[in-house]
Amino acid sequence: xxxxxxxxxxxxxxxxxxxxxxxxxxxxxxxxxxxxxxxxxxxxxxxxxxxxxxxxxxxxxxxxxxxxxxxxxxxxxxxxxxxxxxxxxxxxxxxxxxxxxxxxxxxxxxxxxxxxxxxxxxxxxxxxxxxxxxxxxxxxxxxxxxxxxxxxxxxxxxxxxxxxxxxxxxxxxxxxxxxxxxxxxxxxxxxxxxxxxxxxxxxxxxxxxxxxxxxxxxxxxxxxxxxxxxxxxxxxxxxxxxxxxxxxxxxxxxxxxxxxxxxxxxxxxxxxxxxxxxxxxxxxxxxxxxxxxxxxxxxxxxxxxxxxxxxxxxxxxxxxxxxxxxxxxxxxxxxxxxxxxxxxx
Numbered sequence: 001x002x003x004x005x006x007x008x009x010x011x012x013x014x015x016x017x018x019x020x021x022x023x024x025x026x027x028x029x030x031x032x033x034x035x036x037x038x039x040x041x042x043x044x045x046x047x048x049x050x051x052x053x054x055x056x057x058x059x060x061x062x063x064x065x066x067x068x069x070x071x072x073x074x075x076x077x078x079x080x081x082x083x084x085x086x087x088x089x090x091x092x093x094x095x096x097x098x099x100x101x102x103x104x105x106x107x108x109x110x111x112x113x114x115x116x117x118x119x120x121x122x123x124x125x126x127x128x129x130x131x132x133x134x135x136x137x138x139x140x141x142x143x144x145x146x147x148x149x150x151x152x153x154x155x156x157x158x159x160x161x162x163x164x165x166x167x168x169x170x171x172x173x174x175x176x177x178x179x180x181x182x183x184x185x186x187x188x189x190x191x192x193x194x195x196x197x198x199x200x201x202x203x204x205x206x207x208x209x210x211x212x213x214x215x216x217x218x219x220x221x222x223x224x225x226x227x228x229x230x231x232x233x234x235x236x237x238x239x240x241x242x243x244x245x246x247x248x249x250x251x252x253x254x255x256x257x258x259x260x261x262x263x264x265x266x267x268x269x270x271x272x273x274x275x276x277x278x279x280x281x282x283x284x285x286x287x288x289x290x291x292x293x294x295x296x297x298x299x300x301x302x303x304x305x306x307x308x309x310x311x312x313x314x315x316x317x318x319x320x321x322x323x324x325x326x327x328x329x330x331x332x333x334x335x336x337x338x339x340x341x342x343x344x345x
Contacts, residue, residue: 002098002130002161002184003205004036004227005220006073007212010268010275011045011058013283018054020061022281026213027065029321033216036206037071038062042100043139044210044268047075049286052083056090063095073208077102077134081118088122088129098130100163100208105140115148123156131158136165136188146171150178163188163208164196173201190245193219194238197226210267211244213282214274218314240311243303247274252295254344263344265296273300277335278315279324290341297340304330 007030012022030038040062041047041055050058055076063072074091076099078084088099104118114133123131133152137143143166152159164172165188175185187193187207196204206227212219222237238245250265265273269289275282277300284291292300307314308330319326329335 005206005212005223006037006039006208007035008039008042008044008208008210010213010282012281019281019283023061025281027062030216031069034220035216037073038066039073039208042075059091059096060094072096073098073100075100079104079107088126092126092129100132100134102134103140103142103144109142111145111148114144119152123159127158132161132163134163146174146178149175153179153183165189176202190248194234210248210271215314217317240314243306247303250296250299252293254293256344263293265292270300273339276339278318279329292340294340297336
């Protein structure tokens with residue numbers, strides 16, 4: 001069930017509130033692009049700063065819009081098991097077929113605790129919902145280990161997939177070895193989707209992608225090409241998408257009156273900035289996320305220009321679906337207005 005390209009959907013915010021019309025438009029764009037599923041209210045969807053009322057509303061809207069067209073997965077993970085159980089209950093009631101459980105952040109549970117006190121209670125309580133652990137230690141400071149993933153898969157039929165964002169190929173290979181051929185490994189890192197799918201010891205089945213918010217059809221084609229063995233086409237698409245894949249995190253060196261510092265703009269800030277330039281209904285990020293530096297914005301704009309000039313077919317579906325003049329928007333000298341900090345200080 002969980003194969004192909006799923007989009008980690010941006011939650012559009014207008015004036016700080018959920019943009020319901022924009023959300024409908026974004027979901028329709030993803031369906032039109034051929035995605036196999038949509039993840040509502042993941043990290044890309046700013047789950048840390050949405051209230052649970054907004055979580056539930058977003059999931060309900062996405063589930064309704066995707067019904068009969070593609071899978072709806074809901075991000076219901078947190079660092080509070082009771083909260084996660086309630087969020088999963090709401091998601092299941094609204095029609096979500098799967099839930100994504102990010103490793104509990106900050107609390108610092110061991111892999112054993114993550115399994116026994118977090119994932120297992122959800123898997124037991126909702127046997128009809130696919131429960132997908134999301135392993136991303138760089139964000140959470142915790143990590144569900146392959147051995148515990150394998151125990152979960154052995155005990156619960158509804159734990160048959162993992163979203164892998166460790167960047168650790170050996171750990172992914174261990175997951176495949178322990179969990180068997182039928183288990184689904186989904187890439188959580190856009191730049192290495194192809195590598196994870198091609199690796200004979202990992203054999204990822206697809207991805208939950210960030211950049212598919214902007215280029216769903218192209219990411220779908222890449223995933224389908226490698227799955228069918230057409231590595232030439234897959235490689236060509238990966239090269240065309242690479243400038244966008246590299247925007248998931250944008251790191252710059254910035255000058256201050258107290259010396260140079262490193263500034264890292266992390267997902268979803270760069271992708272929302274990219275969508276704002278294009279004119280898609282993404283809206284701004286909620287604090288504490290804010291804006292990009294001038295250097296960071298320049299990286300986003302350079303990537304957009306590179307893709308538009310070399311492979312415009314990647315972005316033309318955006319123009320067609322949203323009725324936008326991308327040439328005018330990308331080369332507008334005022335494109336950065338409202339999207340950057342004027343200076344680091």
